[in-house]
Amino acid sequence: MNCRGRVSPGTAAPEEERSCSGLNPWVFLVSVLAIKTAFVTVCLVVFFHGSYGQYKTLLENGTEWRCVPNVSAGKQEGWTCCPKGWRRFQEKCYYLSADKMSWVESEQNCTGMGSHLVVINSKAEQEFLFNWAKGVFTNAYETKYYIGLTAYKNGQWQWVDQTPYKKAAMFWKPGEPNLLFAEKCAAIHIKGNTDPNTYSNWNNVLCFTNCYRICELAVKFI
Known part of the structure:
Protein backbone atom coordinates (compact mmCIF):
# COMPACT_ATOMS: atom_id res chain seq x y z
CA MET A 1 0.00 0.00 0.00
CA ASN A 2 1.38 3.44 -0.91
CA CYS A 3 1.35 6.09 1.82
CA ARG A 4 2.08 9.78 1.74
CA GLY A 5 3.30 12.12 4.45
CA ARG A 6 0.54 13.99 6.20
CA VAL A 7 0.54 17.77 5.55
CA SER A 8 -0.82 20.29 8.00
CA PRO A 9 -3.23 22.86 6.65
CA GLY A 10 -1.51 25.96 5.41
CA THR A 11 1.85 24.29 4.90
CA ALA A 12 3.46 23.51 1.56
CA ALA A 13 3.18 19.98 0.30
CA PRO A 14 6.42 17.99 0.43
CA GLU A 15 8.30 17.78 -2.85
CA GLU A 16 8.47 13.96 -2.79
CA GLU A 17 6.17 11.34 -1.48
CA ARG A 18 7.54 9.49 1.48
CA SER A 19 7.44 5.68 1.58
CA CYS A 20 5.82 3.89 4.46
CA SER A 21 8.39 2.59 6.91
CA GLY A 22 6.49 -0.78 6.86
CA LEU A 23 8.01 -1.62 3.45
CA ASN A 24 11.61 -1.48 4.67
CA PRO A 25 11.77 -5.07 6.11
CA TRP A 26 10.59 -6.52 2.79
CA VAL A 27 13.26 -4.66 0.89
CA PHE A 28 15.85 -5.98 3.35
CA LEU A 29 14.67 -9.60 3.04
CA VAL A 30 14.69 -9.49 -0.75
CA SER A 31 18.21 -8.09 -0.72
CA VAL A 32 19.45 -10.81 1.65
CA LEU A 33 17.90 -13.58 -0.45
CA ALA A 34 19.45 -12.19 -3.62
CA ILE A 35 22.89 -12.07 -2.00
CA LYS A 36 22.58 -15.64 -0.65
CA THR A 37 21.46 -16.98 -4.03
CA ALA A 38 24.42 -15.35 -5.77
CA PHE A 39 26.83 -16.71 -3.14
CA VAL A 40 25.54 -20.30 -3.42
CA THR A 41 25.72 -20.14 -7.22
CA VAL A 42 29.33 -18.97 -7.14
CA CYS A 43 30.27 -21.71 -4.66
CA LEU A 44 28.71 -24.44 -6.79
CA VAL A 45 30.48 -23.23 -9.91
CA VAL A 46 33.83 -23.18 -8.11
CA PHE A 47 33.19 -26.56 -6.43
CA PHE A 48 32.44 -28.43 -9.64
CA HIS A 49 35.03 -26.63 -11.76
CA GLY A 50 37.43 -29.13 -13.30
CA SER A 51 35.11 -32.14 -12.84
CA TYR A 52 31.92 -30.76 -14.33
CA GLY A 53 32.39 -32.62 -17.60
CA GLN A 54 32.51 -36.00 -15.85
CA TYR A 55 29.64 -35.03 -13.57
CA LYS A 56 27.54 -34.02 -16.57
CA THR A 57 28.30 -37.36 -18.23
CA LEU A 58 27.01 -39.23 -15.18
CA LEU A 59 23.79 -37.24 -15.28
CA GLU A 60 23.26 -37.69 -19.01
CA ASN A 61 23.59 -41.48 -19.11
CA GLY A 62 20.19 -41.97 -17.50
CA THR A 63 21.49 -43.70 -14.35
CA GLU A 64 20.95 -42.22 -10.92
CA TRP A 65 24.25 -42.09 -9.05
CA ARG A 66 25.15 -41.84 -5.39
CA CYS A 67 28.43 -40.04 -4.68
CA VAL A 68 30.47 -39.77 -1.49
CA PRO A 69 33.63 -37.75 -0.75
CA ASN A 70 36.85 -39.44 -1.86
CA VAL A 71 39.28 -38.90 1.03
CA SER A 72 42.97 -39.69 0.67
CA ALA A 73 45.63 -38.94 3.30
CA GLY A 74 43.07 -36.98 5.28
CA LYS A 75 42.17 -34.72 2.37
CA GLN A 76 39.14 -34.77 0.11
CA GLU A 77 40.05 -35.46 -3.51
CA GLY A 78 36.81 -35.26 -5.47
CA TRP A 79 34.00 -37.81 -5.25
CA THR A 80 33.51 -41.55 -5.80
CA CYS A 81 30.21 -42.62 -7.35
CA CYS A 82 28.21 -45.83 -7.73
CA PRO A 83 24.76 -46.28 -9.28
CA LYS A 84 21.99 -45.90 -6.75
CA GLY A 85 21.13 -49.28 -5.21
CA TRP A 86 24.68 -50.60 -5.70
CA ARG A 87 27.26 -51.03 -2.94
CA ARG A 88 30.87 -49.91 -3.07
CA PHE A 89 33.88 -51.95 -1.93
CA GLN A 90 37.36 -50.62 -2.59
CA GLU A 91 37.26 -49.35 -6.20
CA LYS A 92 34.30 -51.41 -7.43
CA CYS A 93 30.49 -51.11 -7.31
CA TYR A 94 28.38 -54.25 -6.79
CA TYR A 95 24.75 -55.13 -7.43
CA LEU A 96 22.91 -58.10 -5.90
CA SER A 97 19.82 -59.06 -7.87
CA ALA A 98 16.44 -59.79 -6.34
CA ASP A 99 15.39 -62.11 -9.18
CA LYS A 100 16.79 -65.29 -10.72
CA MET A 101 18.00 -66.02 -14.25
CA SER A 102 20.18 -68.48 -16.14
CA TRP A 103 23.89 -67.70 -16.37
CA VAL A 104 23.64 -66.32 -19.94
CA GLU A 105 20.63 -64.17 -19.05
CA SER A 106 22.42 -62.97 -15.92
CA GLU A 107 25.46 -61.83 -17.89
CA GLN A 108 23.22 -60.10 -20.44
CA ASN A 109 21.38 -58.32 -17.65
CA CYS A 110 24.63 -57.06 -16.12
CA THR A 111 25.90 -55.97 -19.53
CA GLY A 112 22.69 -54.03 -20.07
CA MET A 113 23.54 -52.01 -16.96
CA GLY A 114 27.05 -51.23 -18.21
CA SER A 115 28.66 -53.88 -16.01
CA HIS A 116 29.42 -57.63 -16.02
CA LEU A 117 29.06 -60.59 -13.69
CA VAL A 118 31.47 -60.18 -10.83
CA VAL A 119 35.12 -61.20 -11.20
CA ILE A 120 36.58 -62.08 -7.78
CA ASN A 121 40.28 -61.32 -7.37
CA SER A 122 41.00 -61.49 -3.64
CA THR A 138 17.95 -64.64 5.89
CA ASN A 139 15.20 -67.28 5.81
CA ALA A 140 16.44 -69.20 2.76
CA TYR A 141 17.91 -72.67 3.30
CA GLU A 142 20.41 -72.07 0.53
CA THR A 143 21.10 -69.35 -2.02
CA LYS A 144 23.25 -69.23 -5.13
CA TYR A 145 24.65 -66.13 -6.85
CA TYR A 146 26.16 -66.39 -10.30
CA ILE A 147 29.66 -64.99 -10.75
CA GLY A 148 31.48 -64.28 -14.02
CA LEU A 149 33.24 -67.65 -14.30
CA THR A 150 32.35 -70.39 -16.80
CA ALA A 151 33.84 -73.40 -18.57
CA TYR A 152 31.14 -73.92 -21.17
CA LYS A 153 33.12 -72.66 -24.19
CA ASN A 154 36.16 -74.95 -24.25
CA GLY A 155 36.04 -76.83 -20.95
CA GLN A 156 38.52 -74.41 -19.33
CA TRP A 157 37.43 -72.00 -16.61
CA GLN A 158 37.45 -68.41 -17.87
CA TRP A 159 36.46 -65.07 -16.37
CA VAL A 160 34.16 -62.83 -18.38
CA ASP A 161 36.67 -59.96 -18.42
CA GLN A 162 39.56 -62.23 -19.51
CA THR A 163 41.24 -62.05 -16.09
CA PRO A 164 43.66 -65.02 -15.90
CA TYR A 165 42.23 -67.93 -13.96
CA LYS A 166 44.64 -68.13 -11.04
CA LYS A 167 44.68 -70.75 -8.36
CA ALA A 168 45.44 -68.05 -5.75
CA ALA A 169 42.03 -66.48 -6.41
CA MET A 170 39.88 -69.63 -6.35
CA PHE A 171 37.37 -70.28 -3.59
CA TRP A 172 35.74 -73.60 -4.48
CA LYS A 173 33.91 -75.66 -1.90
CA PRO A 174 35.66 -78.91 -0.96
CA GLY A 175 35.12 -81.40 -3.78
CA GLU A 176 34.16 -78.70 -6.29
CA PRO A 177 34.15 -78.20 -9.18
CA ASN A 178 32.79 -81.59 -10.21
CA LEU A 179 30.65 -83.00 -13.02
CA LEU A 180 32.42 -80.69 -15.45
CA PHE A 181 30.86 -82.43 -18.42
CA ALA A 182 27.56 -80.77 -17.47
CA GLU A 183 27.98 -78.17 -14.71
CA LYS A 184 30.00 -75.41 -16.37
CA CYS A 185 28.93 -72.21 -14.61
CA ALA A 186 30.13 -70.99 -11.20
CA ALA A 187 28.12 -69.51 -8.35
CA ILE A 188 28.65 -68.45 -4.76
CA HIS A 189 26.75 -71.02 -2.69
CA ILE A 190 25.39 -69.93 0.70
CA LYS A 191 23.65 -72.38 3.02
CA GLY A 192 21.56 -70.24 5.36
CA ASN A 193 22.42 -66.90 6.92
CA THR A 194 24.46 -68.60 9.66
CA ASP A 195 26.91 -70.18 7.19
CA PRO A 196 30.37 -69.30 8.62
CA ASN A 197 32.36 -70.20 5.52
CA THR A 198 33.58 -66.95 3.98
CA TYR A 199 36.12 -68.34 1.55
CA SER A 200 35.51 -71.81 0.11
CA ASN A 201 31.92 -71.60 -1.12
CA TRP A 202 31.97 -71.62 -4.92
CA ASN A 203 29.94 -74.32 -6.61
CA ASN A 204 29.62 -75.25 -10.28
CA VAL A 205 26.06 -75.69 -11.54
CA LEU A 206 24.14 -76.29 -14.75
CA CYS A 207 24.25 -73.04 -16.71
CA PHE A 208 20.48 -73.00 -17.27
CA THR A 209 19.84 -73.11 -13.51
CA ASN A 210 18.00 -70.00 -12.33
CA CYS A 211 20.18 -68.25 -9.74
CA TYR A 212 20.59 -64.78 -8.34
CA ARG A 213 23.51 -62.77 -9.72
CA ILE A 214 26.17 -60.29 -8.68
CA CYS A 215 27.08 -57.54 -11.17
CA GLU A 216 30.24 -55.46 -10.94
CA LEU A 217 31.53 -52.21 -12.42
CA ALA A 218 34.34 -49.79 -11.64
CA VAL A 219 33.76 -46.87 -9.30
CA LYS A 220 33.41 -43.52 -11.09
CA PHE A 221 35.75 -40.79 -9.86
CA ILE A 222 34.78 -37.14 -10.37
Missing part, protein backbone atom coordinates in the same frame (compact mmCIF):
# COMPACT_ATOMS: atom_id res chain seq x y z
CA LYS A 123 39.98 -62.97 -0.30
CA ALA A 124 38.87 -59.54 0.86
CA GLU A 125 36.49 -59.22 -2.09
CA GLN A 126 35.20 -62.77 -1.61
CA GLU A 127 34.53 -62.15 2.08
CA PHE A 128 32.77 -58.85 1.40
CA LEU A 129 30.43 -60.46 -1.15
CA PHE A 130 29.74 -63.51 1.02
CA ASN A 131 28.88 -61.48 4.12
CA TRP A 132 26.62 -59.16 2.14
CA ALA A 133 24.85 -61.93 0.25
CA LYS A 134 24.19 -64.16 3.24
CA GLY A 135 22.42 -61.31 5.02
CA VAL A 136 19.93 -60.65 2.21
CA PHE A 137 17.83 -63.82 2.22
